[in-house]
Amino acid sequence: MALVAMPATGQPRTVEIHDRLVPTAAAVRHVALTLDACTGRYDDDLLQFLIKYRIPATIFATKKWLEANPKGVSAIKAHLDLFDVEDHGENHIPAVIGAGRKVYGIPGEPDIVHLQREVSQGARAIEALIGIAPHWYRGATAVYDAQAIDEIGRMGYKIAGFSVNADAGATLREGAIIERLTHVKDGDVIIAHMNKPASDTAEGLSVGLRKLLAQGFVFVRLDQVNLQLLPPARVASGRR
Numbered sequence: 001m002a003l004v005a006m007p008a009t010g011q012p013r014t015v016e017i018h019d020r021l022v023p024t025a026a027a028v029r030h031v032a033l034t035l036d037a038c039t040g041r042y043d044d045d046l047l048q049f050l051i052k053y054r055i056p057a058t059i060f061a062t063k064k065w066l067e068a069n070p071k072g073v074s075a076i077k078a079h080l081d082l083f084d085v086e087d088h089g090e091n092h093i094p095a096v097i098g099a100g101r102k103v104y105g106i107p108g109e110p111d112i113v114h115l116q117r118e119v120s121q122g123a124r125a126i127e128a129l130i131g132i133a134p135h136w137y138r139g140a141t142a143v144y145d146a147q148a149i150d151e152i153g154r155m156g157y158k159i160a161g162f163s164v165n166a167d168a169g170a171t172l173r174e175g176a177i178i179e180r181l182t183h184v185k186d187g188d189v190i191i192a193h194m195n196k197p198a199s200d201t202a203e204g205l206s207v208g209l210r211k212l213l214a215q216g217f218v219f220v221r222l223d224q225v226n227l228q229l230l231p232p233a234r235v236a237s238g239r240r
């Protein structure tokens with residue numbers, strides 16, 4: 001995927017991948033909810049809300065989160081009719097390669113062998129603890145360089161971007177989350193977080209997602225669909 005060009009000088013460019021559901025001929029509007037379980041804890045309020053309202057979601061979990069949150073793992077495994085679990089890496093390291101490189105202050109991978117381990121060990125943990133072999137990968141911070149994009153694809157994983165950033169890393173207040181969800185349209189891929197129970201994410205999603213249900217949106221999981229890339233310009237600046 002020739003998505004990221006190497007500039008003439010300086011560090012390789014990185015890209016935040018944005019995509020949407022491949023359009024279908026169906027009359028209903030589809031939307032995918034993706035929830036990152038990076039590191040940290042388990043937001044039980046959020047999962048119980050999704051279970052109560054029968055809202056499917058794709059959970060991007062790290063090995064680190066899975067091992068630290070047995071209660072969360074149990075809740076997911078009890079509802080595999082609703083939840084798909086995909087690969088968010090072993091230790092939540094961004095998919096940028098090169099000594100000293102960072103994304104939002106988080107160090108990336110020193111070399112490609114470390115990236116391979118991050119991806120493969122994340123997948124192995126999901127197979128061991130959930131019993132699902134993942135097919136999608138989302139790197140920590142959702143930022144990638146060209147070498148990482150190529151290698152993740154070579155390893156057999158599709159990269160999952162997003163088109164609506166609902167909670168800005170679980171930092172937004174309830175009202176702001178609800179506001180962002182009012183912009184959801186057919187084919188959008190929502191990103192939010194399920195690893196910070198003290199945040200407003202569960203509160204905001206519980207209001208905003210119920211509104212989408214009331215509008216007739218049908219929620220799909222990434223193991224049921226394919227995604228297509230959006231040019232960066234297609235993502236409105238106010239929605240990132």
Ligand SMILES: [Zn+2]
Nearest residue numbers: 036038140141
């Ligand atoms: Zn993450």
